[in-house]
Amino acid sequence: MADPTDEIESPCVKLCAIHPVEKICVGCFRSLAEIGNWSRMTPEARRAIMAELPARAPRLHKRRGGHTGRTGE
Numbered sequence: 001m002a003d004p005t006d007e008i009e010s011p012c013v014k015l016c017a018i019h020p021v022e023k024i025c026v027g028c029f030r031s032l033a034e035i036g037n038w039s040r041m042t043p044e045a046r047r048a049i050m051a052e053l054p055a056r057a058p059r060l061h062k063r064r065g066g067h068t069g070r071t072g073e
Helices: 030-041 043-060
Strands: none
Touching: none
């Protein structure tokens, strides 16, 4: 049995919603598979995911806007 002190806490921030395009949680940036398997993952697997999460954040903060349909401006 794993030592509880070796456990990696969940990155969950209780803002649970899956982005419709990116397919990651808008709160913690994990995929549905990562969220569902978190409690069964090894501490090493959790650490690897935790290391990737900051790089995922920009995928949800892309600039909105673009073409407005107006011409001649």
